[in-house]
């Protein structure tokens with residue numbers, strides 16, 4: 001499959017294209033509204049929900065503070081339980097480890113449990129380059145993969161597709177990837193799920209190697225935890241002989257006790273369920289039961305950089321529930337593709353710049369601005385990540401990382417001009433006179449009026465055009481405060 005986020009345009013450009021697609025907006029509005037309602041209803045059942053959020057945040061913060069100790073303990077327990085532990089600094093190292101394991105077992109295909117981190121590192125593409133097919137087995141991921149599409153939501157990657165579109169994808173693409181869809185396939189959800197089940201079953205039974213991520217990793221017993229809704233994960237984790245799990249280092253929790261609040265917070269926040277249908281846990285190899293060769297790849301890929309950021313490190317608390325996406329007014333209108341990453345929405349707007357760094361590329365630098373800072377994401381987040389705070393912090397970092405640029409952005413030019421005027425009283429007085437003149441001219445001849453009748457500048461030319469094309473800029477006052485004071489106080493200063 002060739003679709004990839006590489007080379008995606010910056011958020012404003014990508015968002016414009018998404019906003020022009022009425023079908024996409026309809027699909028998104030319908031889906032996010034449904035999930036929002038479900039979540040709100042099950043969260044309301046827990047009177048101590050706010051206390052639970054505080055506990056969730058504290059548990060993750062505590063785990064992150066001692067991450068080094070917990071990771072070493074996790075490795076020791078996993079190795080004692082028969083697993084092979086690998087450490088990967090970046091995506092290339094992690095992909096190479098998985099490819100090496102698959103190649104050593106002469107596997108031409110692997111089955112995958114839905115996993116954000118394997119998408120983050122581009123594992124499917126890396127395996128394809130080695131001649132190994134990676135089959136997604138989560139229903140929504142299967143739809144995205146067969147449609148040669150990109151995921152647009154953390155939990156529901158095909159949220160931008162409706163039933164009719166999914167039927168068409170199954171009808172036209174399934175045969176090339178294995179068992180074809182039935183000729184009489186309808187867009188009834190049960191029929192679509194049935195076609196996917198038949199298609200995937202062959203792959204589950206054939207595959208020698210499975211690849212997963214992990215929602216959590218419990219250090220005290222060396223146990224990985226995967227939560228899912230369809231049972232496909234359970235098939236992948238138990239049927240093949242070899243299991244490779246790629247786990248971000250921030251997933252570690254010290255104890256089973258610390259897992260408890262997470263298992264209460266996650267399903268209600270993500271699928272709007274009281275508990276998730278399938279929770280799989282495994283601790284290394286169990287002789288005669290399940291995979292007999294277990295590998296765990298502990299991945300950094302920018303996480304230690306994020307951890308070093310005093311404000312940004314709270315993003316590593318994220319348990320990928322997607323509640324922040326479903327309440328975000330920006331996400332609801334643009335969908336996930338506009339964020340140019342497997343991590344879309346409010347969490348993507350902070351996680352991508354934290355993992356990749358600011359000042360590296362225009363697309364990543366555009367993400368902290370993909371928000372109105374309304375704060376709905378913070379209210380919904382089960383582990384209380386203050387996303388607006390991190391967004392503002394990252395905007396500062398983006399600006400800082402461009403201070404030495406030769407070609408200045410219009411905003412930077414405006415700020416430099418303001419600094420020049422404000423740093424000298426005579427220049428400020430001159431600027432005030434010019435502004436007052438502009439105010440009088442616009443007041444007399446300007447055609448644009450704000451509600452209440454105040455005159456406004458219309459679309460101004462040059463660098464300000466982009467700003468004023470979407471906003472009304474009030475006309476400057478005809479008289480500055482200093483001029484008014486001088487006039488009304490008889491010249492007293």
Ligand code: SF4
Nearest residue numbers: 318319321322324381
């Ligand atoms: S930031 Fe919070 S709400 Fe958003 S996906 Fe992560 S845990 Fe869920």
